[in-house]
Amino acid sequence: MPELPEVETTKNSLAPLIGQKVTTVVVHQSSLRWPVPNDLDQLQGQTLLRLERRAKYILAYFGQAGGVEQNIALLHLGMSGSLTLVEPERDLRKHDHVLISFEHIQLRYHDPRRFGSILWLNDNTQTLLSKLAPEPLTDDFNTDYLWQKIQNKTAAIKTVIMDNHIVVGVGNIYATEALFHTHIHPLRPAKSLTLAEVTALTDEIKRILAAAIALGGSTLKDYVNGLGENGYFQQTLDVYGRAKEPCHRCSTLIETIRIGQRASAFCPDCQKFDNPI
DNA sequence: ACACTAACCTGCAAGC
DNA sequence: TGCTTGCAGGTTAGTG
Known part of the structure; x- marks a missing residue:
């Protein structure tokens, strides 16, 4: 599965979504490494404000356009996960577990082995990030x-x-x-x-x-x-x-x-x- | 604190 | 042709 370069590449390729508003959220399979939050549809009506990567996690910041951040989604691809942008009408593949629709495009989380995760960044999950060592491409790793x-x-x-x-x-x-x-x-x-x-x-x-x-x-x-x-x-x-x-x-x-x-x-x-x- | 294992799950290739 | 086995970009929780 993806290591840092693949996660970084994935994050960069999702840039076209920044500034776009979520229209619908559909979860077909919530049983990933941890359960997908049952209130993921809170994203409906929110705009993707920015994307970051920390280790092999992608952080997606959502909120009102030009306003305050409301939710931060923490995405991990595990061993076999991928995130792709497709036209909403595209046929579903097996293991397309989560579909986040924007106005003209859809983001699909696909993961055969289901070792990946989709979580809210909150008090319960922030320890996943706080325990992490330095990024290898920064001067902190020397x-x-x-x-x-x-x-x-x-x-x-x-x-x-x-x-x-x-x-x-x-x-x-x-x-x-x-x-x-x-x-x-x-x-x-x-x-x-x-x-x-x-x-x-x-x-x-x-x-x-x-x-x-x-x-x-x-x-x-x-x-x-x-x-x-x-x-x-x-x-x-x-x-x-x-x-x-x-x-x-x-x-x-x-x-x-x-x-x-x-x-x-x-x-x-x-x-x-x-x-x- | 450290070292090491088992576990999560599906798909595919190799071997019998 | 089938069945079984082992292995695959990761990480955490649990053991000693």
Whole structure:
């Protein structure tokens, strides 16, 4: 599912909705990761004022045009979710769970696995945001910060950079790729990294996320942006999804192990555990 | 505080 | 051809 670049791309593609008024809200399936609020139809008559992204959440601010914000919707795409803009007459697909109609276009939340969520941002849900670590593309995420954070961590570095309490937005694809590009074995205890490696890894996480955003994210299976378009970054992936294929750098066959229930591809030659470069 | 697991759910591909 | 198994862009809650 979407990692930070895909969520950012989705958010950006929904910009045409800003300034438009909601006409109707229809919920076909309210059983997502958490129940969809039964008063989501409060949005009817409200205007979408602005969109933001925090980690993998999209925040949609609604209210009266030119007036005060009334409701903030917190959207998460989980593993298989997507948000698309379609003509209201378009045939429904299976798993089109929530339809938010605007005057000339409809926003559809589609999510086969239903790991995503639609919530109001309120006192009950704000802890989902308040617990989040810094954004990787801001200066708050830097070498000194990551160095401090990992000093007592024996867990695998891959697990650590995917931990929302350390840094947000880095999922399985980009964690896997960033470790390959920095020659770091994914199972290395986080605290075993040198300062030089932490510097390289911090820089690489920023570089790869920015590069993926520039290409509209990665479409592996069903990810599309709000306009139904694919991303292209998957064409540049070096190790993710390439088990048993030759390493692009040294031709050694890529291996896959499981770390924290997630497949972790790496090159056993470029990413040595015992003799880090 | 940290490390690790199970769980949420559907679809698809591989293996028998 | 079918049935079973395992795996998939995430995250939280619960265990020790």
